[in-house]
Amino acid sequence: MTDKTLPAGLHPDTLAVREAVERSQWGEHSEALYLTSSFVQSDCASAARRFANEEAGYTYSRTSNPTVTSFERRLAAMEGTECAVATATGMSAILLVALTALKAGDHVICSQSMFGSTIKLLGTEMARFGVETSFVSQTDVQAWKAAMRPNTRLLFAETPTNPLTDLCDIAALAELAHAHGALLAVDNSFASPVLQQPVRFGADLVVHSGTKLLDGQGRVMAGAVCGTVALVDKVMGTFLRSGGLNLAPFNAWVVLKGLETLGLRVKAESAAALELATWLEAHPKVARVYYPGLKSHPQHELAMRQQNGMGGTVLAFDVAGQGAQQLRANAFHVVDSTRVCSITANLGDVKTTITHPASTSHGRLTEEQRQAAGIGQGLIRISVGLEHLGDLQNDLARGLDTLP
Ligand SMILES: *Cc1c(COP(=O)(O)O)cnc(C)c1O
Numbered sequence: 001m002t003d004k005t006l007p008a009g010l011h012p013d014t015l016a017v018r019e020a021v022e023r024s025q026w027g028e029h030s031e032a033l034y035l036t037s038s039f040v041q042s043d044c045a046s047a048a049r050r051f052a053n054e055e056a057g058y059t060y061s062r063t064s065n066p067t068v069t070s071f072e073r074r075l076a077a078m079e080g081t082e083c084a085v086a087t088a089t090g091m092s093a094i095l096l097v098a099l100t101a102l103k104a105g106d107h108v109i110c111s112q113s114m115f116g117s118t119i120k121l122l123g124t125e126m127a128r129f130g131v132e133t134s135f136v137s138q139t140d141v142q143a144w145k146a147a148m149r150p151n152t153r154l155l156f157a158e159t160p161t162n163p164l165t166d167l168c169d170i171a172a173l174a175e176l177a178h179a180h181g182a183l184l185a186v187d188n189s190f191a192s193p194v195l196q197q198p199v200r201f202g203a204d205l206v207v208h209s210g211t212k213l214l215d216g217q218g219r220v221m222a223g224a225v226c227g228t229v230a231l232v233d234k235v236m237g238t239f240l241r242s243g244g245l246n247l248a249p250f251n252a253w254v255v256l257k258g259l260e261t262l263g264l265r266v267k268a269e270s271a272a273a274l275e276l277a278t279w280l281e282a283h284p285k286v287a288r289v290y291y292p293g294l295k296s297h298p299q300h301e302l303a304m305r306q307q308n309g310m311g312g313t314v315l316a317f318d319v320a321g322q323g324a325q326q327l328r329a330n331a332f333h334v335v336d337s338t339r340v341c342s343i344t345a346n347l348g349d350v351k352t353t354i355t356h357p358a359s360t361s362h363g364r365l366t367e368e369q370r371q372a373a374g375i376g377q378g379l380i381r382i383s384v385g386l387e388h389l390g391d392l393q394n395d396l397a398r399g400l401d402t403l404p
Contacts, residue, residue, distance in 0.1 A: 017260045020073035033253040034067045067249040071256040078193040081226040083233045086247035090209020093223035104130030110156040111138040138166040158187035163316040163381035167299045174202025194266040195307040212348030215258040220251040269313040273384040277315045285400045291315040316381045327378030337399030347383035
């Protein structure tokens with residue numbers, strides 16, 4: 001039983017709960033979970049047609065699965081793309097982009113402040129396959145332009161970044177990429193389609209770690225690539241099915257249900273993050289706050305234009321103090337004094353998380369690399385969840401108010 005055909009032109013909030021509801025003959029209201037590795041065929045002739053791709057129908061879950069398909073269709077509707085393919089994790093989505101958009105002899109340009117595993121994958125691992133990678137400043141379009149080479153095939157951007165919330169100007173990078181016949185891929189894990197739909201600004205590919213905001217409740221790993229049918233379905237989908245980078249049906253079901261509350265969560269978390277950032281900025285023991293929703297953010301105007309008028313769910317701040325040792329001790333004191341926030345590197349969860357990047361996510365960088373990235377020993381990152389704002393303020397004040 002297929003749901004009533006939806007009218008065209010529905011708002012993303014409606015699509016988030018209504019798109020791609022494929023009901024079984026039982027008429028279940030909530031989306032069914034098809035926890036099966038294969039599908040029974042009615043007869044040999046029909047099986048032959050399905051395996052030859054001449055007839056629509058499911059055969060094997062590495063090829064496709066109804067629950068996974070629903071997640072892909074719903075995410076694509078929310079991103080405003082023709083289609084999406086789901087992957088096991090965010091990193092497998094980025095691997096999929098790298099292995100299909102690049103070949104030996106090609107060149108890719110990325111921001112130097114991207115997610116650590118992305119830097120390792122594109123900068124180190126892909127080098128073994130003859131792919132050259134340049135890392136440039138996140139915010140400086142001229143630096144991206146200067147890095148262009150005749151063999152540049154892909155620009156890979158992540159905006160805003162972790163933990164300093166620096167933005168890329170997606171429209172400017174798209175223009176640059178297209179003038180050179182290259183593709184622009186944007187990792188949208190931090191913003192989600194609620195804040196920004198990169199294809200509206202000209203991006204060709206949108207990458208997600210579904211592990212973050214899309215699930216939003218810290219339960220499963222997931223990933224996706226969104227874009228055109230010609231590129232994402234035909235080229236990347238074919239590789240994904242052969243390479244087995246698939247998202248498991250159970251995880252797809254969890255993220256599919258996560259999409260239903262994405263809008264509410266992101267808007268509420270972003271509003272709370274702005275309040276918290278404003279409060280932190282006025283605190284005497286805070287030296288600097290990094291949050292795109294604040295007027296003090298160097299790219300505030302771009303953020304308002306590109307992120308639907310919202311600052312996002314992640315903020316960072318430097319505690320006051322002198323010298324690396326004292327800054328580190330002060331930051332540890334603030335983080336360790338929390339009793340509500342979770343000390344964990346994950347983000348985009350309804351539970352607020354707090355981390356000290358210099359000793360965790362960015363702990364393996366050399367001191368010079370950390371300095372270049374602007375990640376000092378006094379820096380604390382917060383991914384704001386859905387707790388009551390006053391409780392979060394009290395949780396941070398407990399440490400901040402007792403600093404020496
Ligand atoms: C977490 C993250 C990834 C990797 O996703 P996984 O699901 O952990 O593989 C990629 N990009 C960004 C921006 C992330 O935050």
